[in-house]
Amino acid sequence: MKYKKKPLYLSIAMAIGTVSPAYATLIDTGNVSPQNSTIQNSGAGQMSVGFSGGNGTFEVNSSPIANGFTTANASALIIGRAGTTGTVRVIGNGISGSAQINISTGFGLRNSLGGTGILEIKNGGVINSDKQEIYLGNQGLESTAGTATTLIDGFGSILRSQQGSTGPEVWQVDGGRIYVGFDGQSNSTVNVTNGGLMEALSDSTAQRPDGSIFIGGGESGSTATVNVSGFGSSIKADTFMEIGARDSNTNSSLNISNGGSVEVTNSNGTPDAEIFISTLTGEARVTMDASTLSAENIQIGGKTAIAGFTSSGLPSLSYGGSLVEGQQISDVNGNPLFDRAGNPVLAVIKVFTGGFEALVPATFNDENRIYVKNTGALIVENNATVITQSIEVSTNEPTALPYNGQGATLTVRSGGVITGDVKVNKDGILNGDGGTINGNVLVDGGTIAPGNSPGTLVIDGNLDLGTGILEFEIGEFESDFLIVNGDVAIGEDLIISLLFELNSPSLELNLENFFGIGGSLTIDPNFSLADNIEVHGLTSNASVTVNFLGEQVILQNTSPVPLPPAIFLFSAALVGLRAIKKSVA
Numbered sequence: 323m324k325y326k327k328k329p330l331y332l333s334i335a336m337a338i339g340t341v342s343p344a345y346a347t348l349i350d351t352g353n354v355s356p357q358n359s360t361i362q363n364s365g366a367g368q369m370s371v372g373f374s375g376g377n378g379t380f381e382v383n384s385s386p387i388a389n390g391f392t393t394a395n396a397s398a399l400i401i402g403r404a405g406t407t408g409t410v411r412v413i414g415n416g417i418s419g420s421a422q423i424n425i426s427t428g429f430g431l432r433n434s435l436g437g438t439g440i441l442e443i444k445n446g447g448v449i450n451s452d453k454q455e456i457y458l459g460n461q462g463l464e465s466t467a468g469t470a471t472t473l474i475d476g477f478g479s480i481l482r483s484q485q486g487s488t489g490p491e492v493w494q495v496d497g498g499r500i501y502v503g504f505d506g507q508s509n510s511t512v513n514v515t516n517g518g519l520m521e522a523l524s525d526s527t528a529q530r531p532d533g534s535i536f537i538g539g540g541e542s543g544s545t546a547t548v549n550v551s552g553f554g555s556s557i558k559a560d561t562f563m564e565i566g567a568r569d570s571n572t573n574s575s576l577n578i579s580n581g582g583s584v585e586v587t588n589s590n591g592t593p594d595a596e597i598f599i600s601t602l603t604g605e606a607r608v609t610m611d612a613s614t615l616s617a618e619n620i621q622i623g624g625k626t627a628i629a630g631f632t633s634s635g636l637p638s639l640s641y642g643g644s645l646v647e648g649q650q651i652s653d654v655n656g657n658p659l660f661d662r663a664g665n666p667v668l669a670v671i672k673v674f675t676g677g678f679e680a681l682v683p684a685t686f687n688d689e690n691r692i693y694v695k696n697t698g699a700l701i702v703e704n705n706a707t708v709i710t711q712s713i714e715v716s717t718n719e720p721t722a723l724p725y726n727g728q729g730a731t732l733t734v735r736s737g738g739v740i741t742g743d744v745k746v747n748k749d750g751i752l753n754g755d756g757g758t759i760n761g762n763v764l765v766d767g768g769t770i771a772p773g774n775s776p777g778t779l780v781i782d783g784n785l786d787l788g789t790g791i792l793e794f795e796i797g798e799f800e801s802d803f804l805i806v807n808g809d810v811a812i813g814e815d816l817i818i819s820l821l822f823e824l825n826s827p828s829l830e831l832n833l834e835n836f837f838g839i840g841g842s843l844t845i846d847p848n849f850s851l852a853d854n855i856e857v858h859g860l861t862s863n864a865s866v867t868v869n870f871l872g873e874q875v876i877l878q879n880t881s882p883v884p885l886p887p888a889i890f891l892f893s894a895a896l897v898g899l900r901a902i903k904k905s906v907a
Contacts, residue, residue, distance in 0.1 A: 436462015
């Protein structure tokens, strides 16, 4: 992880809050601490809505006086403790901040703490958590699963966490973060609609920039979903955003549609304004439909440190049980773990920032950590736009394999546009089908498929096919087509993979007809069509003649039964295919 999560320390004291002005409309019903009569006359403190086995509702409305403002203050706000349902509504009169809750100095806002939390911010309502994080869904102290729903609806309606604190410890400058689905078992849904805004910011007094949003991050089985829909609806961070949980099996999704936008900037001097879309297993997915997303860099997939490998060669992310120093680490199923060289992974003492010690695997205690690759997906479609300097799909780590064979995928289709450079690494896939990339594309071990089904991909830049797979689908009525308005370079180790989705005993193809190249074409002199071509999906005893820049190869399917279409074309093997003739024109 780029950032370390702060441990969860909660005070159980039931303190009180203040509301001003005294004539404001303030509604609370059911199990709310403190009660309305106390709130208006006491200093700011912790407020709980739904606790001790009873449900509760707390509502702040704008003043009935024209353009009047209502402000409730609390050091912390907890909505829905274990076994209860808590509901908080902040409803303005159409003016931003006309109904407002300010949270400071405590442990921020928690919508659900092991119970059911419902938070609605509407019609210009605002919640500010100054110097403290916002948690939208997390496990309770009793290890009960938490469920949270959050609605931010209407122009001027804002949910904001802003860092302004300083201190010697890392956790003292953790403000400016929003977690959607955080700790343990949690299920969280956030809807930002009709011009609403969710943002995580740093300010000028911050010791280090920390405006970050995390979607996902709970334990295996948790879900986190954020929907940003409607013109003007937006989520923003000025440092970092992550979709997915890099070290667990979770389902995390960010859906941006109908004019919604997501923005990560480096306005506060951050070295990178990055978006990570990455999870170990499960799903980490961003889907864009008629919307915009902007960030300095975007990483799809990536890598995660693991404890070691079992004797069967399977990677292990977790370890458990009571340990003593020097003892061999086992995974949660009791299988002993080994490093890459086959040596037992032993428990050692590690001193963490802040001065506390813990027993960890030896591979976590040095720079030679063991990694596996994560999965993730970004889909840009229906005139959606991504603006970035670079997108990296998967990662090239010579010793890291994809966990459970999962790759990372970037899809740009149906009028979707990416403005920025794209690099497709090993175990990464770039799919097209009616999309455009305004930038340079480098295929460095990954796969580029112009059509997710037969279709066209436009690259308004250069295409470097250094090593990896170029896949063309060939159907009865249409085939893939790749338009490159710049230069194209083909490396020695590029594999051209042809996937047939038609019934034909024999046919002849000219690969030049699958390209439209505006610039120059450069081919490594060691590239050989006979050695660098794959054919999949030919019917039994069918043959294909392939021509490409003066080379010709005839391939025949000698298999007695039809070959199934290839789904993942990562292998260079030509099962049932035999090169009959190679000639040079």
